[in-house]
Amino acid sequence: xxxxxxxxxxxxxxxxxxxxxxxxxxxxxxxxxxxxxxxxxxxxxxxxxxxxxxxxxxxxxxxxxxxxxxxxxxxxxxxxxxxxxxxxxxxxxxxxxxxxxxxxxxxxxxxxxxxxxxxxxxxxxxxxxxxxxxxxxxxxxxxxxxxxxxxxxxxxxxxxxxxxxxxxxxxxxxxxxxxxxxxxxxxxxxxxxxxxxxxxxxxxxxxxxxxxxxxxxxxxxxxxxxxxxxxxxxxxxxxxxxxxxxxxxxxxxxxxxxxxxxxxxxxxxxxxxxxxxxxxxxxxxxxxxxxxxxxxxxxxxxxxxxxxxxxxxxxxxxxxxxxxxxxxxxxxxxxxxxxxxxxxxxxxxxxxxxxxxxxxxxxxxxxxxxxxxxxxxxxxxxxxxxxxxxxxxxxxxxxxxxxxxxxxxxxxxxxxxxxxxxx
Amino acid sequence: xxxxxxxxxxxxxxxxxxxxxxxxxxxxxxxxxxxxxxxxxxxxxxxxxxxxxxxxxxxxxxxxxxxxxxxxxxxxxxxxxxxxxxxxxxxxxxxxxxxxxxxxxxxxxxxxxxxxxxxxxxxxxxxxxxxxxxxxxxxxxxxxxxxxxxxxxxxxxxxxxxxxxxxxxxxxxxxxxxxxxxxxxxxxxxxxxxxxxxxxxxxxxxxxxxxxxxxxxxxxxxxxxxxxxxxxxxxxxxxxxxxxxxxxxxxxxxxxxxxxxxxxxxxxxxxxxxxxxxxxxxxxxxxxxxxxxxxxxxxxxxxxxxxxxxxxxxxxxxxxxxxxxxxxxxxxxxxxxxxxxxxxxxxxxxxxxxxxxxxxxxxxxxxxxxxxxxxxxxxxxxxxxxxxxxxxxxxxxxxxxxxxxxxxxxxxxxxxxxxxxxx
Numbered sequence: 074x075x076x077x078x079x080x081x082x083x084x085x086x087x088x089x090x091x092x093x094x095x096x097x098x099x100x101x102x103x104x105x106x107x108x109x110x111x112x113x114x115x116x117x118x119x120x121x122x123x124x125x126x127x128x129x130x131x132x133x134x135x136x137x138x139x140x141x142x143x144x145x146x147x148x149x150x151x152x153x154x155x156x157x158x159x160x161x162x163x164x165x166x167x168x169x170x171x172x173x174x175x176x177x178x179x180x181x182x183x184x185x186x187x188x189x190x191x192x193x194x195x196x197x198x199x200x201x202x203x204x205x206x207x208x209x210x211x212x213x214x215x216x217x218x219x220x221x222x223x224x225x226x227x228x229x230x231x232x233x234x235x236x237x238x239x240x241x242x243x244x245x246x247x248x249x250x251x252x253x254x255x256x257x258x259x260x261x262x263x264x265x266x267x268x269x270x271x272x273x274x275x276x277x278x279x280x281x282x283x284x285x286x287x288x289x290x291x292x293x294x295x296x297x298x299x300x301x302x303x304x305x306x307x308x309x310x311x312x313x314x315x316x317x318x319x320x321x322x323x324x325x326x327x328x329x330x331x332x333x334x335x336x337x338x339x340x341x342x343x344x345x346x347x348x349x350x351x352x353x354x355x356x357x358x359x360x361x362x363x364x365x366x367x368x369x370x371x372x373x374x375x376x377x378x379x380x381x382x383x384x385x386x387x388x389x390x391x392x393x394x395x396x397x398x399x400x401x402x403x404x405x406x407x408x409x410x411x412x413x414x415x416x417x418x419x420x421x422x423x424x425x426x427x428x429x430x431x432x433x434x435x436x437x438x439x440x441x442x443x444x445x446x447x448x449x450x451x452x453x454x455x456x457x458x459x460x461x462x463x464x465x466x467x468x469x470x471x472x473x474x475x476x477x478x479x480x481x482x483x484x485x486x487x488x489x490x491x492x493x494x495x496x
Numbered sequence: 497x498x499x500x501x502x503x504x505x506x507x508x509x510x511x512x513x514x515x516x517x518x519x520x521x522x523x524x525x526x527x528x529x530x531x532x533x534x535x536x537x538x539x540x541x542x543x544x545x546x547x548x549x550x551x552x553x554x555x556x557x558x559x560x561x562x563x564x565x566x567x568x569x570x571x572x573x574x575x576x577x578x579x580x581x582x583x584x585x586x587x588x589x590x591x592x593x594x595x596x597x598x599x600x601x602x603x604x605x606x607x608x609x610x611x612x613x614x615x616x617x618x619x620x621x622x623x624x625x626x627x628x629x630x631x632x633x634x635x636x637x638x639x640x641x642x643x644x645x646x647x648x649x650x651x652x653x654x655x656x657x658x659x660x661x662x663x664x665x666x667x668x669x670x671x672x673x674x675x676x677x678x679x680x681x682x683x684x685x686x687x688x689x690x691x692x693x694x695x696x697x698x699x700x701x702x703x704x705x706x707x708x709x710x711x712x713x714x715x716x717x718x719x720x721x722x723x724x725x726x727x728x729x730x731x732x733x734x735x736x737x738x739x740x741x742x743x744x745x746x747x748x749x750x751x752x753x754x755x756x757x758x759x760x761x762x763x764x765x766x767x768x769x770x771x772x773x774x775x776x777x778x779x780x781x782x783x784x785x786x787x788x789x790x791x792x793x794x795x796x797x798x799x800x801x802x803x804x805x806x807x808x809x810x811x812x813x814x815x816x817x818x819x820x821x822x823x824x825x826x827x828x829x830x831x832x833x834x835x836x837x838x839x840x841x842x843x844x845x846x847x848x849x850x851x852x853x854x855x856x857x858x859x860x861x862x863x864x865x866x867x868x869x870x871x872x873x874x875x876x877x878x879x880x881x882x883x884x885x886x887x888x889x890x891x892x893x894x895x896x897x898x899x900x901x902x903x904x905x906x907x908x909x910x911x912x913x914x915x916x917x918x919x
Contacts, residue, residue, distance in 0.1 A: 186779025333756010356609025
């Protein structure tokens with residue numbers, strides 16, 4: 074069900090705009106701002122030069138419907154009835170920037186969001202030519218590598234988050250991990266608030282937690298994947314990665330919006346472990362529907378830089394995102410980026426996840442290539458975390474088999490109990 | 497006129513929120529989300545642990561006035577008349593994260609923008625305890641170092657941008673730089689679209705441009721400061737910096753939102769040249785007044801990481817930003833960050849700047865510690881770029897002397913001609 078990748082020669086970006094001027098003129102202003110334009114003609118700006126380097130408007134479609142009020146404030150004057158929305162595609166020659174992800178951001182986004190002729194401007198999608206695929210590693214582990222390291226060949230990985238987010242020291246964290254390992258969990262992650270704070274230093278946490286995980290693996294043959302949050306400066310991330318590798322860890326986590334693109338590219342190049350990419354901070358870039366970025370566009374950049382797991386929120390989440398947006402994001406993570414280099418990342422479903430979301434998630438996604446992290450959904454099970462993990466696995470078994478949760482619960486008491494709790 | 501810095505013990509952040517629930521309850525949800533909270537109670541979450549690590553609501557003030565419609569969409573139900581706005585301050589103990597800028601972002605922003613109980617959430621300001629001042633370099637050159645390298649002891653630095661943004665090769669760029677040097681310019685910058693594209697490779701551009709700048713310096717004693725855009729991956733930025741240093745360059749430019757925080761921290765640590773920080777992409781984070789970041793908060797992070805020059809847009813700009821916001825940003829760049837470490841950065845005024853904005857900018861800022869870059873405002877002067885530079889200098893002389901531009905123009909023909917053109 075994944076979309077087929079369309080090969081492109083030029084860098085392409087799709088936008089949704091809202092403007093008080095002729096949308097075609099608005100598109101040309103965007104193209105000018107993002108290539109050879111300036112606000113007055115300057116010496117040396119020849120037609121040949123423009124033809125070589127100019128951005129091009131490749132598509133423009135008006136969006137039906139009246140726009141009553143500007144979606145974003147502007148200092149430009151807005152005549153009543155003048156606002157219109159349109160979808161358009163701009164493209165650029167590779168010669169302007171080469172296959173550079175950091176410079177791609179300046180080209181496709183740059184100053185566009187600030188232009189006064191626009192009361193809405195959002196990047197909906199991007200398509201990159203093959204030289205980008207050659208220049209960047211993409212996910213080194215992706216879905217297959219993650220499944221191999223976690224020892225989970227087919228079903229979704231069932232995971233949880235260490236809570237409370239902050240406050241636990243290394244030994245308290247390890248003790249929680251112990252009970253989760255015994256409960257049969259596949260995956261555990263640090264909270265994004267926990268990296269190397271004085272109250273729970275990274276090194277001490279890794280040593281304490283990996284002692285528990287390694288001992289459990291020795292006993293049971295199952296090595297639980299723990300995504301340690303190594304977010305920090307470059308040297309810190311390197312040292313933390315190396316320590317974790319030496320201790321037998323199998324996953325690093327980084328907050329992509331805190332680390333930024335150049336830091337994530339470095340991490341992608343040196344990491345010998347899957348990278349669990351946390352998107353906290355993302356809301357600022359996407360929450361307004363006529364500003365910023367759609368995740369469809371945004372996640373491509375981080376996958377190409379090397380992210381193996383990408384957060385997509387979850388159905389019926391505690392945040393403001395609608396379910397259809399969550400599913401669109403997850404499907405994108407499972408759609409190939411380039412013909413010869415798919416760069417698939419495992420979508421991570423989180424936020425208020427319980428057994429209840431399994432059927433809807435599977436029905437919409439049609440895949441079990443995902444990681445679901447439930448906090449309270451596992452930890453607060455009346456019969457303890459082990460029952461919480463069992464219930465979530467059972468819910469997914471039911472979803473994949475096309476059996477209702479209620480029916481499946483008749484023969485699965487952990488699921489029955491979880492259903493009662495979540496209702 | 498700069499604000500005095502207030503020493504703080506805990507990390508503090510100020511927010512503007514809009515919510516359909518009791519604002520005090522909303523503030524507590526924020527504090528919970530960003531410290532020890534989860535959506536159900538979990539084992540191990542003791543009162544002592546909460547007291548040690550919890551974020552605290554330090555201030556809450558309701559904002560007067562009715563809110564008719566939600567500023568941002570949400571999946572939560574919004575009863576008519578329920579929306580209210582408030583300003584509040586949260587604080588965190590240093591023990592949660594330590595003095596780490598990347599982890600600061602997860603703590604003060606994190607998932608907050610996505611919470612469904614909020615139809616508006618914006619970070620208005622932040623205050624950091626002294627350990628942050630010890631952990632980061634801040635601007636190595638700042639205002640004094642920039643003035644020394646540019647040979648401009650007091651008045652504003654007059655600068656311009658190489659236009660067209662893309663399309664010029666190295667020799668065409670150098671030829672333009674030649675005429676600008678002869679015109680008496682202080683500062684030139686690459687466009688943010690131009691870094692190391694195949695049509696104008698960084699190394700060839702540096703060699704061609706520095707040959708012109710060095711020869712001009714040898715003849716005239718004035719070395720024009722050129723901010724070469726080295727935005728790229730870490731190794732690329734290092735190599736480009738080293739090349740530029742060897743060629744006698746005096747400034748590097750980087751797009752902060754393309755490079756990201758970890759990359760900029762690295763650049764701040766290794767750069768032996770002032771860092772001209774370009775904020776393109778910023779609009780996505782700030783354009784909606786009830787979402788994202790105010791520049792007052794945002795610029796502090798990049799100054800601490802090492803930015804010497806910070807873009808602030810300009811009065812009567814071609815973008816959507818109001819003048820008062822521009823001035824607030826510029827004043828912040830000139831306000832100390834810490835009692836013992838001011839970290840002042842030179843504000844960069846740009847976007848549609850001509851002689852006309854000089855009096856208003858000086859009146860509002862009360863300082864000449866700034867850099868003004870005019871594109872067409874210099875290049876399109878009827879008597880050529882030299883006259884364009886003279887006119888801008890003369891406009892600032894008039895502004896500082898409290899003489900009207902019209903009066904000053906009577907004895908200054910370049911200004912007279914520029915005024916006519918800009919009218």
